[in-house]
Amino acid sequence: MTAVALTARAARRLRRVAAAGRRPRGGDRGTVAVELAIGVPMLVLVVLIAAAAFVMGRANLDVNAAAAAGARAASLARTPPAATSAATSAATANLADRCVSLTIDVHTGGFHRGGQVRVTVACTVTTRGLTGIGLPGATTFEATATSPIDVFRHISLGPAVGAHPEDTDDA
Template identity: 40%
Template sequence: MGRPNLSLTSSFDRHKGSSSSRGRDRGAATTELVLLTPLLIAFLLVAVAFGRLATARLRVGDAAYQAARSASLARSAEEARRYAHAAAERALALTGASCAHFTVTADVGALLPGGTARVKVACTADLGLTGLPAHLTVSRTALSVIDSYRGKA
């Protein structure tokens, strides 16, 4: 059997070096936290902005689809533009989209059966980052086929 080390000086000498290195590391974690916190907050804000951008794209795409469908049901080109604008406005309002400004462009041609109604919705979305220029224009285009069997006006 091995003999246990009963010498107090050797044990003290062994821990003496680690004691001095602990003194040099004191406050390092606090310094790291102070330096990394702004970066973590900035990363979080960018993640929130990308989430809001994705949500804005989905909402504008849905508004464009609804506007195209409404335009395809109209009986005249002017009526189609009015229907498209009203449907897009209603869709954006119901989903809570934060559009500072939006435009609706409807191209329905002659509204012939079998043709298409093409509607483009553009929205200047607020990404919600306080103090930063966080407005971005999102646009989506949707098509809807005009019913081939609908009656004439």
Template identity: 40%
Template sequence: MMPMGRVLAKATHRHEDEGSAVIEAVIGVPAFMLFVGLIIFGGRTIMAHQAVESAAADAARTASIARSAGDASGTATAAGAASLKNQQVQCITQSVTVDTAGFSAPVGTPARVTATVTCRVNLSDLSIPGVPGSLTVTESATSPIDTFRER
């Protein structure tokens, strides 16, 4: 059995941690929200890189099956833009450049075409301290031109 003094002491000290949950929430919730925001930022960055890389591959493949350098440039640009649109990437600005120097190689000589896709992705809606308002993603892909096809 406890003496009466100890019982009273326990009864008067049992509410010392009142309000600590509020303090924990004030500190913890913003930290958690920052963590979630950084996960979203990372996911959007990775998805943008994958989409732009896929668009570059589509553009290079489309250019490699064209009959001339002029056709290759036009069809590759359209294919890269269509790929970004199909993947629902929201680019502030985008560009597709195609290196068609391989089309000037003589028939029978191995040649290739390279497509480079650049997309500036908007990140301003995240509102995370230290995260830029936009991110420029650039990827390139190369595809061989048929060695024995007339150019």
């Protein structure tokens, strides 16, 4: 046998094998529907997860901003009780109607010229309104911010009535 005869015989054999393995026409019917039935719910799930990540990230940034605003407001106050009140007001205003529960802790132990004030804010955010179908769940975000108390504030503001001895010119 020649090489041409072997090649022709091999080609016929490959055609017969290929024809036997070929699917009949219409064998792919319904595959698009199955792909959509699987793909669309997965796409919706990905979109919901992305929305949840966005809402949770925004809540974390808001809690950090509230802690910083509270610390700054507390550092501008003249007395520790006024600092606690100012920090609480500032943090609450920053997180208006965003938290299910809000905890604000103001540490005024170092409240003197050159000292610092520390504010910790904890906010619990619910996921119930996230999807519109009422999924249960909640996450608590916590942030701490520290702000220094100005060393020279007694020069610019003058002594406050009932101020600490550190806030007067005698210190």
